[in-house]
Amino acid sequence: MKRVGVIGGGQLAWMMAGAANKLGVELIVQTPSANDPAVAIAHDTVFAPVADAAATAILASKCDVITFENEFVNLEALSVLAKQGVCFRPRLEALAPLLDKYHQRCYLRDLGLPVPKFFAVDTDGSQDLGSGSDSICELLVLNKLDFPVVLKARRHGYDGQGTFIIKDAESLQQKLTAATPANTFLSNSVFLLEEFIPFARELAVIAARSVDGKVAIYPIVETQQEKQVCRRAIAPAEISPQVAAEINEIARIILNGLEAVGVFGIELFLTHENKVLVNEIAPRTHNSGHFSVDACEISQFEQHLRSVCDLPLGNSNLICSCAIMINLLGYETSTSDYIVKRQKIAQIPQAIVHWYGKTQSRPGRKLGHVNVLLNHQNRDEAMAIARTIENIWYPN
Secondary structure, three states, X not given: OOEEXXXXXXXXXXXXXXXHHHHOOEEEEEEOOXXXXXXXXXXXXXXXXXXXXXXXXXXXXXXOEEEEOOOOOOHHHHHHHHHOOOOEOXXXXXXXXXXOHHHHHHHHHHOOOOOOOEEEEEOOOOOOOOXXXXXXHHHHHHOOOOXXXXXXXXXXXXXXXXXXXXXXXXXXXXXXXXXXXXXXXXXXXXXXXXXXXXXXXEEEEEEEEOOOOOEEEOOOEEEEEEOOEEEEEEEOOOOOHHHHHHHXXXXXHHHHHHOOOEEEEEEEEEOOOOOEEEEEEEOOXXXXXXXHHHHEOOOHHHHXXXXXXXXXXXXXXXXXXXXXXXXXXXXXXXXXXXXXXXXXXXXXXXXXXXXXXXXXXXXXXXXXXXXXXEOOOOHHHHHHHHHHXXXXXXXX
């Protein structure tokens, strides 16, 4: 497999470039805009929305295998191409139970994996909330939930968009009433409602599976979120060997159950009682694995290309004692490249700045990230470095 098609042209596809060059692989990207990051590194480009299956047919004619940068695809339309012999990795059957958050939760539950309590809310169907708060409260009691709860759009949510922490029945009713076609993340009639987990830490793990079923697992990381957007990831997480072993086994169960090929990101909660709960799965490379580009022998991006190209998996171990990744998020609407701030951050010892080359900044948008490598594991020191970088980056 020497020509890899990538559906999606954002920073995840852009970060495959170094690995592609190393492996002698050509990347052909399907993406809507000439300004998308991966266009600059692509061997060839098909300009079209990622859900445009007709464009994916053109992409297929240019490559040996197709993989995914995001989940915003039309599986039904792509299945026609798969039946015609187009090779997708991961296969479409592995994506099918994951793209809808409710179906994903059901899949994890049916695998016997620990997940938060959840149920679907259909404003037009069987789990009808009715018109008043009494019916909402009754439904929560029926499903053994209490406020606060978490409401999620079942499709197309990312970086906190489409996820809402709801504190009372009135707020929940208001949010569901706002489910109009004009609201991108509330335009579907079906939602996922789940219990709010007062976790001790949020964790994540990157795992890869090859065509022949071998699995490589990266060090488990602690992720720190603000407004449901990842701000930092610390590798390795300071957790017990028992918790680490449980999470590694969860990753193996998920990837083997799906017969997945490629890299998957798995997000988890760790409660104050040291109980692990699976939160969500991303069937692709993931923000929580960006530290691997500088801190591991093989990055998640090279591992993904190795998987989909049927090459042997590489070593996923750290080459340093500890690493912290800090996202550089937009905080204003601007066209600035923030070069002065980036240069100042780059002067921090062992700090490596990765800038995605996006032409537009807006609040919350991921513009780049910084990896800092440490020669000993010290969470307090890692957090102090993160605060130094964030004090340079953010105006307040």
